[in-house]
Amino acid sequence: MDRGQTMTTLFTNRSSFHTWRKSIPEHRTVGFVPTMGALHAGHVSLIEQAKAECDVVVVSIYVNALQFNSETDFTRYPRTEETDFHICTLANVDAVFAPLKSDVFPEDVVELLTPSKNAQGYEGADRPGHFAGVVTVVDRLFNLVQPSVAYFGLKDYQQVAVINDMASQLHPNIVISPCITMRENDGLAMSSRNRFLTPSGRKSATALPSALGKAVSSWNTGVTQSKELIDQVIADLSKEPSIDIQYISVVRNGSMEPVQAISENDVIIAAIVVDGVRLIDNMSFTNA
Numbered sequence: 001m002d003r004g005q006t007m008t009t010l011f012t013n014r015s016s017f018h019t020w021r022k023s024i025p026e027h028r029t030v031g032f033v034p035t036m037g038a039l040h041a042g043h044v045s046l047i048e049q050a051k052a053e054c055d056v057v058v059v060s061i062y063v064n065a066l067q068f069n070s071e072t073d074f075t076r077y078p079r080t081e082e083t084d085f086h087i088c089t090l091a092n093v094d095a096v097f098a099p100l101k102s103d104v105f106p107e108d109v110v111e112l113l114t115p116s117k118n119a120q121g122y123e124g125a126d127r128p129g130h131f132a133g134v135v136t137v138v139d140r141l142f143n144l145v146q147p148s149v150a151y152f153g154l155k156d157y158q159q160v161a162v163i164n165d166m167a168s169q170l171h172p173n174i175v176i177s178p179c180i181t182m183r184e185n186d187g188l189a190m191s192s193r194n195r196f197l198t199p200s201g202r203k204s205a206t207a208l209p210s211a212l213g214k215a216v217s218s219w220n221t222g223v224t225q226s227k228e229l230i231d232q233v234i235a236d237l238s239k240e241p242s243i244d245i246q247y248i249s250v251v252r253n254g255s256m257e258p259v260q261a262i263s264e265n266d267v268i269i270a271a272i273v274v275d276g277v278r279l280i281d282n283m284s285f286t287n288a
């Protein structure tokens with residue numbers, strides 16, 4: 001074994017994980033990266049941040065049926081357990097927690113948590129019940145893992161806002177650490193769903209980061225009204241006939257509150273459907 005390499009242990013049930021978790025001395029910080037598997041470089045960037053900041057790193061892999069809007073979407077969600085474990089090994093993760101549904105939700109009927117107001121609109125409107133499923137599972141995982149810091153990708157901007165609200169209410173001792181979006185070379189935000197795009201859809205999808213990037217550049221040249229920039233993004237995306245726009249909005253940093261006159265760190269958020277694949281992305285208005 002190389003110097004500095006960690007042995008990664010796979011836990012597939014709640015009790016073995018619990019025993020391991022209890023063995024971690026209290027003064028050691030535990031970094032937690034919750035995932036649904038199908039790991040890619042975006043997930044790895046979260047793991048690397050956790051490794052850099054915490055003594056022990058736990059990655060969970062759990063495809064949470066509660067946050068899917070259709071059975072088909074849940075069933076076809078990619079499951080690549082062996083590769084995922086290998087990726088975690090290479091990233092020196094200490095523990096991979098891949099529980100069964102009965103470990104996370106032992107009860108017959110699951111009572112869903114109600115997400116905060118930030119869950120309304122956008123993803124919350126297009127995917128009814130999605131954020132209730134997200135906060136319910138993340139709360140359960142937080143109880144099981146008891147992390148010091150939990151890492152979430154800003155690619156899922158609204159999810160970060162909703163989880164921040166849930167954590168400040170139910171888990172005030174857990175620090176929520178938002179992490180930057182990892183992108184492919186052509187700008188497309190990495191996502192487990194990108195594999196469902198046809199080659200032509202994959203090409204069209206790059207119009208999204210490109211249009212959002214152009215909006216940020218325009219803001220840098222002095223265009224400050226969100227309406228003007230949103231219209232510009234719509235015009236750019238409309239050049240790709242295969243793109244179906246779900247929403248485009250500018251919100252205040254850290255919240256879902258729409259803004260008219262854009263200030264630094266406000267965020268342009270968007271969702272599109274290409275080839276039947278729903279993609280989301282966002283960018284911050286930062287000075288060039």
Ligand code: AMP
Nearest residue numbers: 035036037042152153155156181182190
């Ligand atoms: P998922 O497995 O899709 O639930 O994602 C697990 C975590 O990885 C979430 O916090 C996501 O926001 C984050 N994530 C997904 N894609 C990316 C990306 N391209 N860059 C950074 N983080 C990401």
